[in-house]
Amino acid sequence: MAYGIETRCIHGEDGITREHAYGSMGTPIYQTATFAHPGVGQSTGFDYTRESNPTRSELERIVSSLEKAYDTVACASGMAALSILLELFENGSHFVCSEDLYGGSVRIFSTIGANRGLTFSYVNTADAELVEKAIKKETKALYIETPSNPTMQVTDLRAMKALAEKYGLLLIVDNTFLSPYFQNPIDLGADLVVHSGTKYLGGHNDALAGFLCSASKDLADKIRYIYKTTGGCLSPFESFLLIRGIKTLSVRMERQQENALKIANWLKEQEEIKGVYYVGLPEHPGYEINKSQARGFGGMISFHTDTAETAKRILERVKVISYAESLGGVESLITYPMLQTHGDVPAEIRERLGITDNFLRMSVGIENGDDLIEDLAQALKGE
CATH class of the missing domain: 3.40.640.10 (Type I PLP-dependent aspartate aminotransferase-like (Major domain))
Structure with a gap:
C-alpha cells in the first residue's frame, strides 16, 4: 500500500x-x-x-x-x-x-x-x-x-x-x-x-x-x-x-499557509506597504508555474514598506511576532534581510534585487492569524 x-x-x-x-x-x-x-x-x-x-x-x-x-x-x-x-x-x-x-x-x-x-x-x-x-x-x-x-x-x-x-x-x-x-x-x-x-x-x-x-x-x-x-x-x-x-509537518504547513495568505491579503490593503511578495497571490508572476509544480504556496512572505523608518518601526514594535533570523518554525518571525540573512551579498546585487532598507521577510507561524494581523497593525501604525 x-x-x-x-x-x-x-x-x-x-x-x-x-x-x-x-x-x-x-x-x-x-x-x-x-x-x-x-x-x-x-x-x-x-x-x-x-x-x-x-x-x-x-x-x-x-x-x-x-x-x-x-x-x-x-x-x-x-x-x-x-x-x-x-x-x-x-x-x-x-x-x-x-x-x-x-x-x-x-x-x-x-x-x-x-x-x-x-x-x-x-x-x-x-x-x-x-x-x-x-x-x-x-x-x-x-x-x-x-x-x-x-x-x-x-x-x-x-x-x-x-x-x-x-x-x-x-x-x-x-x-x-x-x-x-x-x-x-x-x-x-x-x-x-x-x-x-x-x-x-x-x-x-x-x-x-x-x-x-x-x-x-x-x-x-x-x-x-x-x-x-x-x-x-x-x-x-x-x-x-x-x-x-x-510528524507534524503536514498540519504545520497547512496552518502556516492559511495564515500567510490571510496576512498577505491584509498587507496589500495597507497604505504603508508598497509591495507584497507571496506566491499564493494570483497576481504573483510565478503563481501559475508554482501551481503546476507544487501542491501549495508555503508560509513565507516578503514586502516593501514605504520607508526604512516604517520597516524599522515594525521590527522594533512587534510583540507576538519575533524579530529574528531563520524561518519555518511554529513561531512567526520577521527578518531584515539587508542586515541579516543577506548581509554577505554585495550591496549592488541586493539593491538590484530589491533587498533594500525598506524590505522585510516574514516567516508565518501557526498562531491565531487575527492575532498576527493585529500585531502587525499596531507595529505598523506605531500606536
Whole structure:
C-alpha cells in the first residue's frame, strides 16, 4: 500500500514505528559513538556514528520517502549539506545559480567554493533564456532555489530539467521554503535536493540540521563516502528532534499557509506597504508555474514598506511576532534581510534585487492569524 505524505511524516514509508524495541512509539535515541561487533568480520549494520547511527538512519529514511529520493544524508546544518555538495565537483566546475539565493549559500560559494576553484554565475532563473545564455563548456550544474529567498521568485523546474538534459548538467534544488510536503523537485527531474532542516522540517526553532537528498545510486554512493570522511553528520539527539518535528509537518504547513495568505491579503490593503511578495497571490508572476509544480504556496512572505523608518518601526514594535533570523518554525518571525540573512551579498546585487532598507521577510507561524494581523497593525501604525 502506498501511504499518503501525511502518514509517511509520522510512520515512514513502511511503518517504521513497528520496528522499535519494546513497541516504543517514540524513536529510540542511540546516544553512542561506537557499536560492538558480534564477531570478527561481523557487524550489526552500525559500526561508528560518524558513518551511520540507527536514530539518524530512521530520519534519513523518512526524508527520503518524503522527497522520493534514492538516499538522503542528515547533516549538522544546511551549510554542512552544502559543503558535501561542493565536494562532488572538480576544480574548474561552473554553476549557474538563481540570482536571488540565501545569503549563506552565496557566502559558501564565494569563499570555500571559490577557494576550491569553482565558479558561479547568478541569473534570474525564472527566465530560461537567461539561464541558457549563462551556460558554458565548464558548467556542471544548475543550482535553483524556488521560491527564492527572499524575493520569492519562482523558477520552472521542468524547464531547468530540459536545459540540464540538453547540456549534461546536474539539476540541484534548494527545497527549504516549500518543504517536501508542498514540492518534490526529484519528481520534476532534480538530481539533488538540499534542505535546511532547521526550518520547516524541524519546525520548532530548536535544532540545527541539513539534508542532501540524491535521486540516483551513483550520486548517493559518492555523497555517503564524502559524508563519512568529512564527518558533518547530525547527532542522534538532533535526529530525534527532527523525527519528532516531521510528524507534524503536514498540519504545520497547512496552518502556516492559511495564515500567510490571510496576512498577505491584509498587507496589500495597507497604505504603508508598497509591495507584497507571496506566491499564493494570483497576481504573483510565478503563481501559475508554482501551481503546476507544487501542491501549495508555503508560509513565507516578503514586502516593501514605504520607508526604512516604517520597516524599522515594525521590527522594533512587534510583540507576538519575533524579530529574528531563520524561518519555518511554529513561531512567526520577521527578518531584515539587508542586515541579516543577506548581509554577505554585495550591496549592488541586493539593491538590484530589491533587498533594500525598506524590505522585510516574514516567516508565518501557526498562531491565531487575527492575532498576527493585529500585531502587525499596531507595529505598523506605531500606536
